[in-house]
Amino acid sequence: xxxxxxxxxxxxxxxxxxxxxxxxxxxxxxxxxxxxxxxxxxxxxxxxxxxxxxxxxxxxxxxxxxxxxxxxxxxxxxxxxxxxxxxxxxxxxxxxxxxxxxxxxxxxxxxxxxxxxxxxxxxxxxxxxxxxxxxxxxxxxxxxxxxxxxxxxxxxxxxxxxxxxxxxxxxxxxxxxxxxxxxxxxxxxxxxxxxxxxxxxxxxxxxxxxxxxxxxxxxxxxxxxxxxxxxxxxxxxxxxxxxxxxxxxxxxxxxxxxxxxxxxxxxxxxxxxxxxxxxxxxxxxxxxxxxxxxxxxxxxxxxxxxxxxxxxxxxxxxxxxxxxxxxxxxxxxxxxxxxxxxxxxxxxxxxxxxxxxxxxxxxxxxxxxxxxxxxxxxxxxxxxxxxxxxxx
Numbered sequence: 001x002x003x004x005x006x007x008x009x010x011x012x013x014x015x016x017x018x019x020x021x022x023x024x025x026x027x028x029x030x031x032x033x034x035x036x037x038x039x040x041x042x043x044x045x046x047x048x049x050x051x052x053x054x055x056x057x058x059x060x061x062x063x064x065x066x067x068x069x070x071x072x073x074x075x076x077x078x079x080x081x082x083x084x085x086x087x088x089x090x091x092x093x094x095x096x097x098x099x100x101x102x103x104x105x106x107x108x109x110x111x112x113x114x115x116x117x118x119x120x121x122x123x124x125x126x127x128x129x130x131x132x133x134x135x136x137x138x139x140x141x142x143x144x145x146x147x148x149x150x151x152x153x154x155x156x157x158x159x160x161x162x163x164x165x166x167x168x169x170x171x172x173x174x175x176x177x178x179x180x181x182x183x184x185x186x187x188x189x190x191x192x193x194x195x196x197x198x199x200x201x202x203x204x205x206x207x208x209x210x211x212x213x214x215x216x217x218x219x220x221x222x223x224x225x226x227x228x229x230x231x232x233x234x235x236x237x238x239x240x241x242x243x244x245x246x247x248x249x250x251x252x253x254x255x256x257x258x259x260x261x262x263x264x265x266x267x268x269x270x271x272x273x274x275x276x277x278x279x280x281x282x283x284x285x286x287x288x289x290x291x292x293x294x295x296x297x298x299x300x301x302x303x304x305x306x307x308x309x310x311x312x313x314x315x316x317x318x319x320x321x322x323x324x325x326x327x328x329x330x331x332x333x334x335x336x337x338x339x340x341x342x343x344x345x346x347x348x349x350x351x352x353x354x355x356x357x358x359x360x361x362x363x364x365x366x367x368x369x370x371x372x373x374x375x376x377x378x379x380x381x382x383x384x385x386x387x388x389x390x391x392x
Contacts, residue, residue, distance in 0.1 A: 039138065039165045039168065040052045047157065047158060049070075049141060053067065053068040063093075073279070075118070079113075087111040087112070091109040098159060100124045104121065105121070121141070123141050128169060130169075136169060138161075212227045258319070275306075275312055279316075279317045280318045291360075294377075297352075299317060299330060299377075311335045312332035318331075325380040330375040331372065333372045335370060337368075337369065337373065338369060339367055349365055360380065363375070
């Protein structure tokens with residue numbers, strides 16, 4: 001399928017091929033967020049729409065999630081909060097029949113949009129249904145190269161696609177619930193291992209230290225032997241504890257993946273702090289769990305440092321993939337510091353470097369007084385296990 005899409009008014013075989021390609025693109029994904037994004041992208045390409053969006057309703061009659069194609073991250077930031085209970089989108093939450101209008105601005109349900117919002121004209125909205133339950137609503141606007149906007153055939157085609165999208169959404173929900181149950185069982189297992197291995201090791205460590213203390217004045221030789229054993233037991237306990245911690249992958253990573261977890265974390269900090277925080281990512285990728293954890297922790301530490309010490313007005317977080325591998329960058333426009341001094345000032349630089357090196361990555365911090373600070377974490381691409389599939 002070309003970037004311009006097929007369109008319902010073309011040759012039936014081309015339309016069938018386009019629908020097949022769109023359905024296959026959706027069903028090959030299992031992560032809920034990925035499924036939502038690919039549904040939106042596929043629907044927009046299928047019907048040659050400039051803008052596409054998908055809203056997932058929540059129990060309060062608003063949108064729990066809302067994803068869009070055709071609008072950049074910076075545009076979203078300028079637009080402001082996600083749509084809730086107003087305008088055409090809210091109308092479709094109440095009335096789940098397909099909606100098709102030639103100019104949304106002339107519809108009585110239209111209530112306007114923020115200044116930064118793109119101008120929409122022709123509009124097509126179709127629900128994704130599981131029986132009577134609305135799983136989501138697909139919104140398309142501004143059909144390219146078409147007089148009069150979306151046709152009745154377009155509406156039928158999007159309704160057909162929405163039926164297949166419903167199956168993909170149900171599968172994604174079942175998959176995520178299965179992962180959550182698996183995660184619970186895995187955490188129980190890790191708790192048992194933590195108790196059986198590390199706790200026992202620490203108990204032995206305590207007894208050995210007590211023995212060394214008792215022998216310190218009466219038998220120095222045996223006391224030194226016991227202290228050597230203390231050191232060995234401490235090293236073993238630390239190694240086992242690290243192994244357990246690595247396996248205890250944060251729940252948000254398991255559910256949402258690295259990109260979405262970082263996006264949510266940066267978004268939360270942006271709400272809580274007067275500093276402007278921005279997150280951008282060119283693509284998602286699958287990496288080994290311990291690397292994923294390291295990237296998240298380095299990002300969190302770098303953000304904590306920037307918020308606490310930099311005095312910045314803006315902090316930008318970017319996650320990219322390329323020939324060099326996976327690259328995390330946390331950059332602020334704050335007061336900066338002398339890296340030679342900062343390394344000894346408790347800014348967490350050593351901790352971030354240790355995390356990076358522990359998983360085979362490297363950390364670089366660039367800063368100067370008055371020049372802001374940038375933290376770069378690069379992990380080689382031999383640990384990338386997959387990149388998202390996009391339609392061409």
